[in-house]
Amino acid sequence: MTTGNPLIAQGTLNRIRGALSVTNIPTLNVTASYLGKEGISLALDGEATTFIPTLTGQVQSGEPFMAVASRFICSRPRGFPLSIRARWKAPPS
Numbered sequence: 652m653t654t655g656n657p658l659i660a661q662g663t664l665n666r667i668r669g670a671l672s673v674t675n676i677p678t679l680n681v682t683a684s685y686l687g688k689e690g691i692s693l694a695l696d697g698e699a700t701t702f703i704p705t706l707t708g709q710v711q712s713g714e715p716f717m718a719v720a721s722r723f724i725c726s727r728p729r730g731f732p733l734s735i736r737a738r739w740k741a742p743p744s
Contacts, residue, residue: 671723678734687724694720
């Protein structure tokens with residue numbers, strides 16, 4: 652394990668309290684008190700910007716939509732697994 656340069660103070664790592672909100676399926680919402688120490692992680696998939704050529708170079712144009720994969724760790728899952736199972740078995744709407 653690398654410890655870094657001992658002459659540079661590493662400071663303090665601050666953590667954020669998060670919550671997961673699924674607007675169209677409220678039964679899947681997870682509040683901060685139910686999240687584990689690992690919390691929530693998000694991974695964006697795809698290019699965030701597109702470079703468009705101009706006469707003198709290129710400009711960036713932000714992508715309006717991106718795919719996101721989320722991962723969260725529940726410390727107290729409550730009825731969450733049952734909610735997911737019911738959602739999978741329900742006919743598509």
